[in-house]
Amino acid sequence: xxxxxxxxxxxxxxxxxxxxxxxxxLLRGGFVRQEMAGVYSWLPLGLRVLRNVERIVxxxxxxxxxxxxxxxxxxxxxxxxxxxxxxTVDVLFKxxxxxxxEYALGCTHxxxxxxxxxxxxxxxxxxxxxxYQIQTKFRDELRAKSGVLRGREFVMKDMxxxxxxxxxxxxxxxxxxxxxxxxxxxxxLQAKSVEASGGAFSDKFxxxxxxxxxxxxxxxxxxxxxxxxxxEEVATLKEGDACPDHPTETLSxxxxxEVGNIFQLGTRFSEAFGMTYLDEQGERQPVxxxxxxxxxxxxxGTIVEACHDERGIVWPKSVAPFQIHLVGLSGKTxxxxxxxxxxxxxxxxxxxxxxxxxxxxxxxxLSAGERLADADLLGMPxxxxxxxxxxxxxxxxxxxxxxxxSEMVLLDALLxxxxxxxx
Amino acid sequence: xxxxxxxxxxxxxxxxxxxxxxxxxLLRGGFVRQEMAGVYSWLPLGLRVLRNVERIVxxxxxxxxxxxxxxxxxxxxxxxxxxxxxxTVDVLFKxxxxxxxEYALGCTHxxxxxxxxxxxxxxxxxxxxxxYQIQTKFRDELRAKSGVLRGREFVMKDMxxxxxxxxxxxxxxxxxxxxxxxxxxxxxLQAKSVEASGGAFSDKFxxxxxxxxxxxxxxxxxxxxxxxxxxEEVATLKEGDACPDHPTETLSxxxxxEVGNIFQLGTRFSEAFGMTYLDEQGERQPVxxxxxxxxxxxxxGTIVEACHDERGIVWPKSVAPFQIHLVGLSGKTxxxxxxxxxxxxxxxxxxxxxxxxxxxxxxxxLSAGERLADADLLGMPxxxxxxxxxxxxxxxxxxxxxxxxSEMVLLDALLxxxxxxxx
Numbered sequence: 001x002x003x004x005x006x007x008x009x010x011x012x013x014x015x016x017x018x019x020x021x022x023x024x025x026l027l028r029g030g031f032v033r034q035e036m037a038g039v040y041s042w043l044p045l046g047l048r049v050l051r052n053v054e055r056i057v058x059x060x061x062x063x064x065x066x067x068x069x070x071x072x073x074x075x076x077x078x079x080x081x082x083x084x085x086x087x088t089v090d091v092l093f094k095x096x097x098x099x100x101x102e103y104a105l106g107c108t109h110x111x112x113x114x115x116x117x118x119x120x121x122x123x124x125x126x127x128x129x130x131x132y133q134i135q136t137k138f139r140d141e142l143r144a145k146s147g148v149l150r151g152r153e154f155v156m157k158d159m160x161x162x163x164x165x166x167x168x169x170x171x172x173x174x175x176x177x178x179x180x181x182x183x184x185x186x187x188x189l190q191a192k193s194v195e196a197s198g199g200a201f202s203d204k205f206x207x208x209x210x211x212x213x214x215x216x217x218x219x220x221x222x223x224x225x226x227x228x229x230x231x232e233e234v235a236t237l238k239e240g241d242a243c244p245d246h247p248t249e250t251l252s253x254x255x256x257x258e259v260g261n262i263f264q265l266g267t268r269f270s271e272a273f274g275m276t277y278l279d280e281q282g283e284r285q286p287v288x289x290x291x292x293x294x295x296x297x298x299x300x301g302t303i304v305e306a307c308h309d310e311r312g313i314v315w316p317k318s319v320a321p322f323q324i325h326l327v328g329l330s331g332k333t334x335x336x337x338x339x340x341x342x343x344x345x346x347x348x349x350x351x352x353x354x355x356x357x358x359x360x361x362x363x364x365x366l367s368a369g370e371r372l373a374d375a376d377l378l379g380m381p382x383x384x385x386x387x388x389x390x391x392x393x394x395x396x397x398x399x400x401x402x403x404x405x406s407e408m409v410l411l412d413a414l415l416x417x418x419x420x421x422x423x
Numbered sequence: 424x425x426x427x428x429x430x431x432x433x434x435x436x437x438x439x440x441x442x443x444x445x446x447x448x449l450l451r452g453g454f455v456r457q458e459m460a461g462v463y464s465w466l467p468l469g470l471r472v473l474r475n476v477e478r479i480v481x482x483x484x485x486x487x488x489x490x491x492x493x494x495x496x497x498x499x500x501x502x503x504x505x506x507x508x509x510x511t512v513d514v515l516f517k518x519x520x521x522x523x524x525e526y527a528l529g530c531t532h533x534x535x536x537x538x539x540x541x542x543x544x545x546x547x548x549x550x551x552x553x554x555y556q557i558q559t560k561f562r563d564e565l566r567a568k569s570g571v572l573r574g575r576e577f578v579m580k581d582m583x584x585x586x587x588x589x590x591x592x593x594x595x596x597x598x599x600x601x602x603x604x605x606x607x608x609x610x611x612l613q614a615k616s617v618e619a620s621g622g623a624f625s626d627k628f629x630x631x632x633x634x635x636x637x638x639x640x641x642x643x644x645x646x647x648x649x650x651x652x653x654x655e656e657v658a659t660l661k662e663g664d665a666c667p668d669h670p671t672e673t674l675s676x677x678x679x680x681e682v683g684n685i686f687q688l689g690t691r692f693s694e695a696f697g698m699t700y701l702d703e704q705g706e707r708q709p710v711x712x713x714x715x716x717x718x719x720x721x722x723x724g725t726i727v728e729a730c731h732d733e734r735g736i737v738w739p740k741s742v743a744p745f746q747i748h749l750v751g752l753s754g755k756t757x758x759x760x761x762x763x764x765x766x767x768x769x770x771x772x773x774x775x776x777x778x779x780x781x782x783x784x785x786x787x788x789l790s791a792g793e794r795l796a797d798a799d800l801l802g803m804p805x806x807x808x809x810x811x812x813x814x815x816x817x818x819x820x821x822x823x824x825x826x827x828x829s830e831m832v833l834l835d836a837l838l839x840x841x842x843x844x845x846x
Contacts (some may be wrong), residue, residue: 007490007552033539035495036526041539042493044554050493067430070465070473071456073496073559093517095528097563097575103459105518105528116456116464120430129430131467136496140521152520153497174524243527398432 023147038144038152047320079111132159148301188316210256223249313379325380329387446570460566461575471744475630476493493793502534555582633679646672734804748803752810
């Protein structure tokens with residue numbers, strides 16, 4: 001894509017939400033727009049990141065054999081009354097209507113998914129089963145803050161599994177845990193699986209997937225190499241203890257952002273809806289459920305918190321809106337400018353033809369400093385710079401955003417370098 | 424996908440919404456589930472159709488140079504007050520919150536998109552521009568009916584364009600009109616571009632894209648070969664008149680479903696938000712806007728209304744959840760069944776490896792009649808049937824759902840036939 005065709009422009013400063021790094025950088029780069037406190041629109045560059053995270057999550061959930069569906073955001077009040085949560089979930093938006101009916105606006109989907117799956121699960125042969133969706137959810141937060149980390153409207157993946165036995169639920173729960181580690185690693189995040197309370201529904205732990213950053217609202221007891229941890233509610237270890245898996249490290253309290261959670265619901269919701277199955281003997285048996293969330297838009301914000309420097313965002317290759325940022329510095333004469341423009345166009349075509357996604361800075365009349373500052377702010381993994389100077393030696397200057405290492409590369413070797421960088 | 428892995432099952436009858444063919448067939452096939460009147464969840468098979476329609480729409484909007492974004496569903500009341508529509512749009516859901524603020528739940532996005540694009544459009548150099556989104560929308564309908572044709576929650580593509588001059592808006596409007604014909608044709612629908620009132624904002628016509636079916640709520644004056652028409656509000660022609668473009672045909676009133684509309688907003692919203700641009704002389708000028716909608720989920724329902732027979736749905740190839748429905752009839756002996764199962768698995772692997780999407784009926788203990796009835800109901804374009812009888816002559820029976828034409832094909836020629844059928 002050409003920068004002159006892109007709707008958005010970068011901004012040097014933003015006034016809003018100065019306290020949150022993800023909001024600052026996403027707003028300055030034109031990735032999102034704040035519509036209200038806690039409510040963001042995803043602009044073209046930001047939507048590309050969001051879709052990349054969605055794709056990674058979808059691939060890993062599909063690999064678990066879970067089936068994608070899309071449940072309604074509007075939910076019947078009756079279902080929430082049936083589970084006893086209509087008056088207890090304080091972040092539930094309640095929507096009045098012309099018909100005098102009130103609807104729930106989905107912040108979670110147990111009230112929908114349980115009767116939905118119940119309609120198709122009759123016998124032990126229908127179990128286990130698992131479904132998931134990627135959907136916009138709504139929470140009536142009293143205070144929305146931290147940019148896209150905690151909003152009133154956000155994109156979430158929620159998955160629900162259904163089982164005959166505790167052992168089967170446990171086994172699936174462990175597989176989902178492994179898949180979650182893969183999801184976050186593929187998104188460029190180091191997540192830890194943190195023991196948390198199972199809540200009122202279970203005497204088991206649940207697990208939060210936490211990424212350590214100062215923007216986090218949660219406190220986690222962990223150590224640097226440990227991919228596990230304990231949260232404040234359930235901690236049996238204490239600060240200064242040796243890490244159970246890495247005895248040379250001591251545990252300390254760190255701030256974390258919860259990017260996912262997995263939870264055994266047991267029979268909490270199947271009982272509320274009378275969801276049972278017939279076993280081999282024709283006896284009715286209760287169904288055990290698990291639920292598994294990933295905050296898709298929160299992952300994007302967490303990546304920005306975890307992957308940035310003083311110049312801007314450092315997108316991991318897997319989620320970057322574009323792989324390559326192609327920059328041309330202005331020529332000193334009209335002839336030099338014309339030659340440079342021709343080379344830019346040629347390389348844009350060659351790189352996109354070779355399958356790379358390229359953002360080309362084809363804007364007129366900007367200084368080298370302005371162009372390079374924008375490239376740093378927008379954070380594509382590989383910057384390719386063409387100028388009179390580089391073309392004079394039949395070369396481009398390439399720079400990796402990750403470590404800012406740069407080198408001159410002969411144009412003849414440029415395509416191979418790009419291929420090696422993105423495999 | 425294997426039918427034994429699929430969450431959903433077909434149903435012989437459904438009690439709900441018996442009046443609407445799309446609801447009946449989509450519910451019976453397990454494509455959707457009705458959560459409440461006018462509110463549906465999209466189950467795995469149905470979601471695949473929805474995504475196929477989305478993909479077609481996205482490709483055509485991208486080809487127009489429009490940029491995809493995702494605006495918030497929650498919208499600030501203040502913006503709706505500013506345009507004067509807070510109290511005049513009766514289908515607008517108004518959502519109260521814990522913070523005492525009220526939000527609008529988006530049924531359309533002029534109130535969001537105008538200030539959003541305004542933030543990035545300063546000069547004539549930034550125009551024209553166009554953005555679109557594919558998003559779940561909400562309408563507080565007093566009466567929801569006709570299955571997924573008119574719901575309280577639905578998926579829609581809405582695009583908004585911004586121009587300097589009426590001539591530029593007119594030219595873009597014409598390009599969008601052409602793209603809309605392509606979208607609907609690619610979805611297997613014959614749409615007509617029907618003149619309708621421009622509403623209060625314009626002395627021009629708007630255009631509705633109408634598909635003629637008895638399920639339609641609108642009345643259209645048109646003729647069989649005419650890809651245009653007039654609606655009741657604006658009709659200057661009358662029943663029995665000769666068709667302007669096909670003089671041998673006479674016009675008559677037909678029922679239609681509106682699957683899309685295009686509309687010139689003029690300065691209605693840019694004026695409300697003070698959106699202007701600086702022209703070459705540095706003078707502030709008003710921005711002209713157009714808006715362009717396609718009801719994505721309504722398109723799915725319209726396809727069912729337009730493409731079905733007494734046995735079930737006849738999905739067009741472009742949107743079918745799977746291309747091929749692979750059926751095996753039960754063998755008479757255990758040996759025959761084992762040989763059949765092995766062949767089924769082999770062909771499932773061969774077809775999916777060759778890039779085809781395949782739904783395989785691997786259920787045990789069903790009669791031939793039950794299997795074939797399900798294949799007809801679910802409506803995949805090509806059915807491949809293996810049985811003792813076909814295997815005895817090294818063949819499969821293939822049947823096209825469209826015209827129910829069937830033939831025996833040698834297994835050696837089966838892959839080539841599939842390739843020829845889906846190019």
